Amino acid sequence: MKNMTIWMVRHGETAKNKDHLLQGRSDAPLNSNGQEQAEEARMYFQENHISFDHVISSPLLRALQTAEIITDSKLGIRRDQRLLEMDYGPYEGCSLESPPEEITYFFQDFVHHPAPEGMESLSSVKERMGSFLEDLKSSERGNILVTTHAIALKGALEYLMPESDGAWWSRTISTCAVFKIELDEGRFLAPEEVFHTRKECRSVKI
Numbered sequence: 001m002k003n004m005t006i007w008m009v010r011h012g013e014t015a016k017n018k019d020h021l022l023q024g025r026s027d028a029p030l031n032s033n034g035q036e037q038a039e040e041a042r043m044y045f046q047e048n049h050i051s052f053d054h055v056i057s058s059p060l061l062r063a064l065q066t067a068e069i070i071t072d073s074k075l076g077i078r079r080d081q082r083l084l085e086m087d088y089g090p091y092e093g094c095s096l097e098s099p100p101e102e103i104t105y106f107f108q109d110f111v112h113h114p115a116p117e118g119m120e121s122l123s124s125v126k127e128r129m130g131s132f133l134e135d136l137k138s139s140e141r142g143n144i145l146v147t148t149h150a151i152a153l154k155g156a157l158e159y160l161m162p163e164s165d166g167a168w169w170s171r172t173i174s175t176c177a178v179f180k181i182e183l184d185e186g187r188f189l190a191p192e193e194v195f196h197t198r199k200e201c202r203s204v205k206i
Contacts (some may be wrong), residue, residue, distance in 0.1 A: 038069035046098035053142030085149035089118035
């Protein structure tokens with residue numbers, strides 16, 4: 001019998017997403033399209049009769065706003081620092097259309113090309129997301145909404161699916177995509193993407 005389901009959601013679109021900028025730890029709010037994406041996600045949960053026992057979010061505004069819209073502000077939201085986006089360090093805010101050479105090199109092969117100096121490593125992202133998931137496994141039950149960020153979510157998927165051997169790092173996770181992660185008899189089952197917004201912008205996605 002399944003005793004916990006995590007619904008892990010990337011935040012909705014921001015102006016920085018639309019402008020193809022690395023936003024990392026910067027605290028950009030949702031734009032109007034991002035708010036509509038979160039409303040779409042809310043309708044997905046509503047139409048499938050899914051309610052939440054706990055809501056946990058990255059402390060950044062765009063993730064908090066996404067959680068608030070999806071739950072219609074009916075539940076208190078816990079903040080967890082481990083759900084923050086990757087720390088891009090000196091590359092925060094750089095353009096994804098004309099990035100520095102070392103960023104281009106990193107993005108060409110996430111597995112074999114280390115993050116540039118000053119940027120958080122992918123192993124660090126995976127480690128903190130794994131720690132978050134293991135803490136949930138030991139302490140929570142029921143339906144749990146988790147709102148986070150693209151690279152952080154990929155870190156969770158890499159932790160849950162080690163057989164992917166780094167493949168998730170280079171895959172696209174759209175704004176407001178929803179992944180279902182079930183715990184069955186103390187074991188995480190393979191994650192499944194269950195929702196993809198129709199309002200995805202034509203932007204560079206990571």
